[in-house]
Amino acid sequence: MSYYVTEIDTKGNIAVDDTLLVKDVLSTAGSHILEGFAPLFSAEVVERVQKAGYTVSGKANVGEFGLDLVGEFSNKAATKDGSLVGAAAQLVAEGSVKAALGVDLNGAPRRAAALSKVNFIKPTYGTVSRYGVIPCACSGEQVGVYAANIADLKQVLSVISGHDDKDGTSLQHDSYDYDTDLEVKGTKVCIIKELLSSADDSVKASVSAYAEKLRKCGVVVEEVSFDMVNAAQTAWQILMAAETCNNLSRYDGVKFGYRTPNYNNIDELYVNTRTEGLNFLTKATIIYGSDVLSKGRYNDCYDKSLRVRRLVVEQIKKLLGDFDAILTPVCSKAEYKPYDIAEAFTKVFDESRYTAIANLTGIPALVSGGVQLMGSYFDESLILSLAKCVERVSE
Amino acid sequence: MKYEVTIGLETHVELATNSKIFCACGGHSSANEPNDCVCPACSGMPGMLPVMNKSVVELAVTAGLMLNCDINRYTTFDKKNYYYPDLPCAYQITQLFNPICVNGKVQVKTNSGVSEIGIKQIHMEEDAGKLVHDEWTDTSLVDFNRTSVPLIEIVTHPDFHSAEEVVAYLEMLKSMFRFGNISECEEGAMRCDVNISVRPEGATELGVRAEIKNMSSLASIERAIKYETARHIDALERNTEVLVQETRRWDDTKGRTFAMRNKETEADYRYFPDPNLMPIVIDDEWLNEIKAKMPVSAEEKAKEYADAGISDKEIEMLTAERNLCDILDEVVALGCSAKEVAAWILTDCAGILRKNALLLSDLHIAPEKLAKIIKMVNDCKINRGAGKRVLGAVIENDVDPEKYCKDNGLDVQVDQGFIEGVVDRAIENNPAAVSDYKGGKVKAFQALLGACMKELRGAGDPTVIKALLEQKLNK
Numbered sequence A: 001m002s003y004y005v006t007e008i009d010t011k012g013n014i015a016v017d018d019t020l021l022v023k024d025v026l027s028t029a030g031s032h033i034l035e036g037f038a039p040l041f042s043a044e045v046v047e048r049v050q051k052a053g054y055t056v057s058g059k060a061n062v063g064e065f066g067l068d069l070v071g072e073f074s075n076k077a078a079t080k081d082g083s084l085v086g087a088a089a090q091l092v093a094e095g096s097v098k099a100a101l102g103v104d105l106n107g108a109p110r111r112a113a114a115l116s117k118v119n120f121i122k123p124t125y126g127t128v129s130r131y132g133v134i135p136c137a138c139s140g141e142q143v144g145v146y147a148a149n150i151a152d153l154k155q156v157l158s159v160i161s162g163h164d165d166k167d168g169t170s171l172q173h174d175s176y177d178y179d180t181d182l183e184v185k186g187t188k189v190c191i192i193k194e195l196l197s198s199a200d201d202s203v204k205a206s207v208s209a210y211a212e213k214l215r216k217c218g219v220v221v222e223e224v225s226f227d228m229v230n231a232a233q234t235a236w237q238i239l240m241a242a243e244t245c246n247n248l249s250r251y252d253g254v255k256f257g258y259r260t261p262n263y264n265n266i267d268e269l270y271v272n273t274r275t276e277g278l279n280f281l282t283k284a285t286i287i288y289g290s291d292v293l294s295k296g297r298y299n300d301c302y303d304k305s306l307r308v309r310r311l312v313v314e315q316i317k318k319l320l321g322d323f324d325a326i327l328t329p330v331c332s333k334a335e336y337k338p339y340d341i342a343e344a345f346t347k348v349f350d351e352s353r354y355t356a357i358a359n360l361t362g363i364p365a366l367v368s369g370g371v372q373l374m375g376s377y378f379d380e381s382l383i384l385s386l387a388k389c390v391e392r393v394s395e
Numbered sequence B: 001m002k003y004e005v006t007i008g009l010e011t012h013v014e015l016a017t018n019s020k021i022f023c024a025c026g027g028h029s030s031a032n033e034p035n036d037c038v039c040p041a042c043s044g045m046p047g048m049l050p051v052m053n054k055s056v057v058e059l060a061v062t063a064g065l066m067l068n069c070d071i072n073r074y075t076t077f078d079k080k081n082y083y084y085p086d087l088p089c090a091y092q093i094t095q096l097f098n099p100i101c102v103n104g105k106v107q108v109k110t111n112s113g114v115s116e117i118g119i120k121q122i123h124m125e126e127d128a129g130k131l132v133h134d135e136w137t138d139t140s141l142v143d144f145n146r147t148s149v150p151l152i153e154i155v156t157h158p159d160f161h162s163a164e165e166v167v168a169y170l171e172m173l174k175s176m177f178r179f180g181n182i183s184e185c186e187e188g189a190m191r192c193d194v195n196i197s198v199r200p201e202g203a204t205e206l207g208v209r210a211e212i213k214n215m216s217s218l219a220s221i222e223r224a225i226k227y228e229t230a231r232h233i234d235a236l237e238r239n240t241e242v243l244v245q246e247t248r249r250w251d252d253t254k255g256r257t258f259a260m261r262n263k264e265t266e267a268d269y270r271y272f273p274d275p276n277l278m279p280i281v282i283d284d285e286w287l288n289e290i291k292a293k294m295p296v297s298a299e300e301k302a303k304e305y306a307d308a309g310i311s312d313k314e315i316e317m318l319t320a321e322r323n324l325c326d327i328l329d330e331v332v333a334l335g336c337s338a339k340e341v342a343a344w345i346l347t348d349c350a351g352i353l354r355k356n357a358l359l360l361s362d363l364h365i366a367p368e369k370l371a372k373i374i375k376m377v378n379d380c381k382i383n384r385g386a387g388k389r390v391l392g393a394v395i396e397n398d399v400d401p402e403k404y405c406k407d408n409g410l411d412v413q414v415d416q417g418f419i420e421g422v423v424d425r426a427i428e429n430n431p432a433a434v435s436d437y438k439g440g441k442v443k444a445f446q447a448l449l450g451a452c453m454k455e456l457r458g459a460g461d462p463t464v465i466k467a468l469l470e471q472k473l474n475k
């Protein structure tokens, strides 16, 4: 089966998630509501990889707006031996492309990378332009890179990072140096107990195995408690849903994409277009997001989440002051089975426990060997070096 | 019983920037066709991000300083959510939590005296598009030219107590913003929401409030306020209706207000901070830069002109149009006297414009060219009549004054000696006219003067020529 929504060039060496715009190529973010939408411009990251000599192979299938676990609720769900996989991650795993670009707004690419045994990095917020990302959760989503090995991942990450005038949240540095391998011997890594305990035994075992390999690299690994896991998970759910609700409200059937044939007035045009054009998970997210922004709930939900975000940032900085990196699971299970969309909202929330901290705070998160390494802001080099060392030890 | 009316205003003013607030599109006034000034960003396509136009901040701060506001050094943008076809993203970027200016005040003069109006806040926001209803096909079309055009909204405290005060305030804003190049304030570029309530004089609580939405003409605003005041008094005095807090719409043809549907008024806009726009920090350096560029006010300008000897009437005409003051100042800077430049602008330029069915506000002339013409006349290179002719050509066709004189033979070198020669030749070549004149026929003088003028082809000062001719004939 094809993992592409649209294949562009069979000789292409880089795939991009369908949440990224490619000029004149259908870009639908896995949603019926963007049916027929071909953008007038490409995402900045797409321009950059093309300028660096890469050829885009096609648009990889994603779950509607990237809101699900790994892409199970797209127009064409991808599975492998009855287990769910992410399309871009699987393309990389199968060696059809050297790398892929994906948008991480609630952990889907990280989970997909873990399931397909490839690497994915969600870099520090603000280091990669979001221009041309079909937006959901602007305050925490970042474009990241999938690759089969750390060397390839570093190469592509260097290409896409750096300031872009077209994104008001893009940080000022023109480029970032990910090439130097840092000395990892003597560095300290902590495992967050609260994230370990909620995972399956098989996941626990792979975290332990990874920790063992780190120790072989001369890294000190310790378990610590971080009591803001639940707060971070809930806060990101609230912010993510609210921003998604806001960003998806532009799909109203008036300007582009799907328009319902069933309407007699403007209200029916809006309601029926969105009812028919969006899936259950997206609608659940929109309703949740609308609720937390409503007058009666804003202070207790949205505003409180902004305050929780500041606290988590403060606490995570403190933790990353004591340790050089954090090691955690990225999924609760080693594989996901197909399930009913009615359960999706809860399932995604449960699994976001492992990924939310990085989206909420903006710190870099790298999935490698089926586990997650998080580091300080702009400290991608260190987590990449740790993963590279483990890669070497594993060979 | 006597009643007191209490009014607060929310005034939207379109800013005179070269581009929209978050994208590079030109302002909607530069558009010819619907959807001429539209890009993926201001038409709401996914993936485009707002990029702040710095000059919007500067104009908003300038307006705030004009209205004696405190400038918030940390200002942020928020998203306001609602569905309407003229709003492409289904949200408007505005400022709710940290507006750019707060706590201002202005004095408003009316026939009944001076009152102080408190300015609660000024915030920046983007405008929405426009719906055009096509009656023929019974459809609505959307024009996004106005989408994302920058606005400021000025919110006053409920400090007005009459329609006259409201009109005086709005007129003052208009002339202040036009003069300061904050806004062109043309038709529709200034729109008002009026909050109005009426209570018996001396009552401690305010009456039930009505909000009349979106009016742009001063005449309508005045009529709407008077209508609403009367409606409230009727209700209070004669129980004609039960007043409820509501939003109303002014119907200019029917001359009355109507309650709007509840659906439009009870919306929850679900405001939240816009994560795509970083907070704007206005440090001392930037604020001082803006202050240094603050335009002088019309009052200051008037005083300056009075000191230069320009008459009150002329000052009034000049300061009504910022453009005229700019031209005058620049011509003066090129070495002409303010008084004479004022006359050239208000008499000669105005005359030429009138002939072309234009107003003084339409005057476009390079100050260097006007200065050149004035100097040529002053140096007697051409006479005033010829000067006017050149001015006409400059205004109408933007010609080069010197080249125009040369091409049309107006550039005769006319020193005293040359004119003397011309006069001598006229006397010599017209013996009949000379003897007629000497014989008492005054009319003959005109023939001789005509001969001089013909040779001079419009150059030279007629009074000088006349005096010289008289002097020679009477010798």
Ligand SMILES: [Zn+2]
Residues within 6 Å of the ligand: B020, B023, B024, B025, B037, B038, B039, B040, B041, B042, B043, B148
């Ligand atoms: Zn635009």
